[in-house]
Amino acid sequence: MIAEVLGYGWPMLAAMAAAAVVIGFSKTSFxxxxxxxxxVFALAMPARESTAAVLVLLLVGDAVAILRYRTVSWRLLLCLVPSVLPGLLLGALFMAFVSDGVMRRTIGLLLLAMVLLQLWQRRRPAAPETEVGEPHPARTIGTGVAAGFTTMTANAAGPVMALYFLAARIDKVRFIGTNAWFFALINLAKVPLTAALGLFTPAHLLLDLLLVPAVLLGCALGIAVIRRVSQRQFEVVTLIASALSAGLLLLR
Incomplete structure (x- = not known):
């Protein structure tokens, strides 16, 4: 009955439930x-509509992560936010005029370039660190614009911010807490823009409601796993995941 109402077969619903678990897991770990x-969501429904469906699930994961991780680098957030807003507006404009294929490949190439840049920088000797590293202002502005653009067009700013926070050389707990607050603020800012594009539908909101328990399960799994992961392992997995995300966008 549920599958018929939503218009998806049970295999596709199962795939989206698994994807919702991954969303929760990512919010409290990698x-x-x-x-x-x-x-997965872009394969299950039109790419533009999938961004709205995923947005609601991301907000649920953001809320859990904020409650769980209280260590935050507010300095990094304050530096990033001003440059994110132009990226959001640019992304909304881009969505109105560019095809899904061009949009995905543009984002994938951007992510891949950032992964390669991060790998290159890690070969250099680390500079003396303060409590939190200080990425170059140009990188901060570029990351903010890129994050706003990619999160608006494909909910794909996770790898962008992961690479930025790795460059700042903050520990995994501060990484997750800062990441949670950043995306909570940005995802809330995306809601009116997404609504203005007419992407929220009753069917997708019902789907989100059914998938919330899967997100919460993923959050619990992430909290359990991250305790057992060293800082080095955390950074390696984050880099690999960012590269895989770029590959998925390029190959879809």
Whole structure:
């Protein structure tokens, strides 16, 4: 009955439920892997509509992560926010005029370039660190615009921010807490823009309601796993997940 009302077969609903678990898991552990869920939802429904369906689930995961992780680098957030807003507006404009295929490949190439840049920088000796590293202002502005653009067009800013926070060399707990607050604020800002594009539908909101328990399950799994992961393992997995997300967007 549920599958018939929503218009999806049970296999596709199961795939989206698994993707919802990954969303929750990414919010409380390895942020870069959420791109896998974006790809699943984009395969299940039109790419533009999938961004609205995923947005609601992301907000649920953001709320859990904020409640769980209280260590936040407000300095990094304050530096990023001003440049994110132009990226959001640019992304909304881009969605209105560019095809899904061009949009996905543009984002994928951007993510891949950032992964390669991060790998190159990690080969260099680390500079003396303060409590939180200080990425170059140009990188901060570029990351903010890119994050706003990619989160608006494909909910794919997770890898962008993961690479930025890795460059700042903050520990995994501060990474997750700062990431949670950043995306909570940005995802809330996306709601009116998404609504203005007419992408929220009753059917998709019902689907989101049914998938919320899967997101919560993923959040619980992420909290359990991240305790057992070292800082080095966290950084390696985050880089690999970012590269895989870029590949998925390029190959879809």
């Amino acid at each position: 942020g870069g892997i959420a791109g896998i869920s974006v790809a």
